[in-house]
Amino acid sequence: MTSPKDRPGSPEPVVGSPGHIVVADENPVLVSSIAGLLTDRLSVDPEEIAEVAPIRTRTVIDANPNLLILDPLLTESLPRFVDAVRQATPGVSFVAYASRPTLELARYCLEMGFRAFLPKTMAPTSFVSAIRVVMDGGTFIHKSFVRQMRDIDMNDTAAPALSEREETTLRMVALGYSNREIAAHLALSAKTVDTHRARAMRKLDINAKPDLVRVACARGWLF
Template structure:
C-alpha cells in the first residue's frame, strides 16, 4: 500500500485531492494537514511515500517543508502544488528537493500522473513548465541574470503583493525581501514598481 500525505490550508482543496487519489487501488491517504508545521510533523510520524504540499502554507512554507522532509525522510518524494503559474516557483521547488511541481488548475488531468511518477522515483513537472524553469528572464532581457529568489520577489511584487506580504509567504524578513527587490531593480535598471511589472510581463513571470 502506497502512503500519501496531503498538505494545503484549504479544506476544499484537500478534499478534492483525496477524492481523486483514493480512486487509485493501492494508494492510501495517511495524513492531512492545514498548515506547514503540522504537515512536517505528520510527515515525520507517518513517513509517507509521497507528500503533496502547497507552496504557500502558514507556519512553514512548502519549500521549508520540502527541505525538512528531504533532510529527515530521504525515501519520501515531494510534489509541490500551487495556484501560481510560474517557472520561477517550479525552479525554487526543485532546488528545495521536490521531485514534482504541479499547478492546481492542472490537477484533474495531471495529478495521478504526477503521483505515479513519484512512486516510480521519477521527476514530474507540469507540461507548460517542463524545460522552462530558471530561464524566464531570457524571454525578456536575456542579458539580465536575476537569482531565483529575485525573480520570485519580482513576480510577487508585479502581482501586487507588499514587501510584508511577500515576506510572510516566503518566511523571510521584510529587510531580506527589500534587499532582493532592490537588487533586482538595480540589475534591471528600473526605479519603480511599474518598471518591475513591465519586466515581469516581458519575461512571462505574469500574464499581461
C-alpha cells in the first residue's frame, strides 16, 4: 500500500476529491449497498456515485467515472474493457473488488494498472479505508496478497510464465474441449496434454475448472 498524495490548496473534506465514482457489478443489491456505504462513511455526495448493474462497457463509459469499482471477473474481456474505458475517460482509477480473489488475478489486475485489489469478503471498514486511499491518490492491495507477493519475492519463486503449449491447452480446456480433442489438435498424447494442463493450473494457482474459466475470461482467452 502506498502513501496517499498530499493535495495542498484543496478544501478539507473527509477524503480527497472523488470526482465521479461508478460502482459496477452483476448484483444490483450489492451495487446499491456499496454506493450507500461510500455515501455514509466517506461523505460522498450521492449525485457523485453512479450504479451500474449488470456490467456493460457502454453503460460504464456513459457514467463517466473518475473512480471505477468492479469485479474484474464479471467483464467479458477484462483487457478490452479496461482499454475501452481508459480511452473514453483518461485518468480513471480502477478498483478490483473480486468475488474469486487469487494471487494470479491480483498480479494480472496490477499489471493492467488497477489502483486497488480487494476481496469481496473484506470487512466494510477495511473496504472504506481502501477506497479512501485510492481517492487520495494511493494504491491499496489487501494484506493477504501483499504477504503472498512478499513471500514469493523473498523466496525468488515468482510464478513462471506459461509455455505456449500450456497456454493453448488451458485455452482449449476453458472452451470445453476434452483431453482427447486437445491431443488431436496439438498432435500430442492425452497423457502429455494432462501434464500440460496440470502444470499450467499449478502455475496459475487454479484448483478447479470454474476458476480456470474465470481466469480465462479475465485474460481474454474466450473471446
